[in-house]
Amino acid sequence: VKWPRRIAHLDMDAFYASVELLRYPELRGKPVAIGGQSDKRPVRLENGSVRFSRLRNYVGRGVVTTATYEARVFGVSSGMGLMKAAQLAPDAVLLPADFGAYRHYSHLFKAAVARIAPRIEDRGIDEIFIDLSDLTQDSTTIAQYIKQAVRDCTALSCSIGIAPNKLLAKICSDLDKPDGLTIMGFEDMPERVWPLPVSKINGIGPKANRKLAMLGITTIGDLAQVGAGPLQASFGRSYGSWLHEVAHGIDGRPVMTDVEPKSISRETTFERDLHARQDRRILSEVFTSLCEGVAQDLQRKGYGGRTISIKLRYQDFRTVTRDITLSFPTADAATIRRAAEECLRRVALTQRLRLLGVRVSSLSSDSISESKRSRQQEELPLVLGTADSN
DNA sequence: TCTGGGGTCCTAGGACCC
DNA sequence: TCTGGGGTCCTAGGACCC
Numbered sequence: 001v002k003w004p005r006r007i008a009h010l011d012m013d014a015f016y017a018s019v020e021l022l023r024y025p026e027l028r029g030k031p032v033a034i035g036g037q038s039d040k041r042p043v044r045l046e047n048g049s050v051r052f053s054r055l056r057n058y059v060g061r062g063v064v065t066t067a068t069y070e071a072r073v074f075g076v077s078s079g080m081g082l083m084k085a086a087q088l089a090p091d092a093v094l095l096p097a098d099f100g101a102y103r104h105y106s107h108l109f110k111a112a113v114a115r116i117a118p119r120i121e122d123r124g125i126d127e128i129f130i131d132l133s134d135l136t137q138d139s140t141t142i143a144q145y146i147k148q149a150v151r152d153c154t155a156l157s158c159s160i161g162i163a164p165n166k167l168l169a170k171i172c173s174d175l176d177k178p179d180g181l182t183i184m185g186f187e188d189m190p191e192r193v194w195p196l197p198v199s200k201i202n203g204i205g206p207k208a209n210r211k212l213a214m215l216g217i218t219t220i221g222d223l224a225q226v227g228a229g230p231l232q233a234s235f236g237r238s239y240g241s242w243l244h245e246v247a248h249g250i251d252g253r254p255v256m257t258d259v260e261p262k263s264i265s266r267e268t269t270f271e272r273d274l275h276a277r278q279d280r281r282i283l284s285e286v287f288t289s290l291c292e293g294v295a296q297d298l299q300r301k302g303y304g305g306r307t308i309s310i311k312l313r314y315q316d317f318r319t320v321t322r323d324i325t326l327s328f329p330t331a332d333a334a335t336i337r338r339a340a341e342e343c344l345r346r347v348a349l350t351q352r353l354r355l356l357g358v359r360v361s362s363l364s365s366d367s368i369s370e371s372k373r374s375r376q377q378e379e380l381p382l383v384l385g386t387a388d389s390n
Numbered sequence: 391t392c393t394g395g396g397g398t399c400c401t402a403g404g405a406c407c408c
Numbered sequence: 409t410c411t412g413g414g415g416t417c418c419t420a421g422g423a424c425c426c
Contacts (some may be wrong), residue, residue, distance in 0.1 A: 061394080065394075065395095123426070124425080124426045125426075126426075204424090205423060205424045206424090207422090208424090236401090238401090265396065266395085266396085269393095307418085309419095317392090317393070321419090323418085323419060324418095325418060395426105396425100397424100398424080399423090399424085400422085401422085404419090405417085406415100407417105
C-alpha cells in the first residue's frame, strides 16, 4: 500500500513532571509543579520518606516549567511565575527541574520511536514529528505500536496526532491528552479544527491572537472565512498569506531529520537586579562564566561560531542585543569573552540589569586544528581594533 | 506578588559589490 | 553632473516555540 503524506506528532504528557513522578511515586495523584533553582533537590531520608517543599514557601523569580494535571486544575500552567502559582495552589509540591534526567528519558523515548519509524524531526526535549509516509501499516496500528514502545522503555505516556501534514498533526496531538491518539484527514477540518481558537495554530502567539481578536476573528473557522487579501492588508504579505493557508490546513513543510544548530547560548536572570558599577564584580564573574559555558557547549558539540552576541534585560524588562562578527569561527572562552566585552561597550548601563546572556551564531562544524585556533586567537585584538574604530 | 532558559525565523536598514 | 537594480553581509529587534 502506498500512503499519501502521513505525519505524526508525538508529545510526551506533562513530561518533566511525569519523569519526577517516576522518582517520587508517592506524589502520584497530587498537584506538583516543576520550576525554580535546580540545586535544591529534595533528599530521601533513611526511613524512605522525603521532605518536599511546597509552592507557598517559594521566594524568587522562577516560573513553572511543567505542572501535573492535578496542579493544572488550580489554574497553574507552564510559563507562570512561581509566586503567582503559589497563590493558586499553595499546597502543591514544588520540585526543581533536573534537565539531566529529562534528557535521559528524552533519548530513551526517541530511540524507541526510531526503531519503529526512523524519519524523526526533533522539536525539543519532549516532542517529535515522525514521517510515516514510507511505512506500510495503517496509522492506528503504527501509533499504538509507538505508544507501547515508549511506555515499555520509559514507563511514560504520550499523545499522538496523525494527519497529512505537520500543522494538522500538531493540532491533533493536543486534542486528546493525556495518553491520546487522534487521526485526522483534510475532510475532518470543518468539524474538528475550525471550532478551535486560532491560538491552537503553531505560529499564532499572543500578539497575533490579540490582533485577530480585534478583527473579530477568534476561531480557526473565522480565519478560514477571511480572504487572503484582507489578511495580507492587516498582517503583511508573508504572514497574511500564511494565515490564510493554515486556516485551510495547508502546510507543505517537510519533516527535517538532521538539523544543524544555528546558535548556542547561555543566559541567566539574577535573583535581584544588578547595577553595572555597584555590582561590577559579580557581573564580571557571571559574564565570564556565561562565556565559558557557551565555549564548553560549542566544544562539546564540535562547533565554532563567528558572531558573538550579548543580551541584556533591564529592570523594566526592556531587552537589547548587540553583536559582532569575527573573521573566523571560535569556540574559545577567552576569545568569546573579549568579543562579548566589545559588544558590552555599545550599550547603556545606567539602568539596573535583570538578565545577562551570551550567544554564538554563524556556526560551522569545527574541524580547525588546535594550532590554527591559537593563531587565530592572536589575531583577535586586531580584528576588534578594526571594528572599534568604525 | 509580574514575566526562565534554550532556541528558530523574519524584517528592515545600511554597507558594499557588481 | 543626482541616478539603476540585484545580491549578500552585518546588525538590531521582535514574535514565537518548547
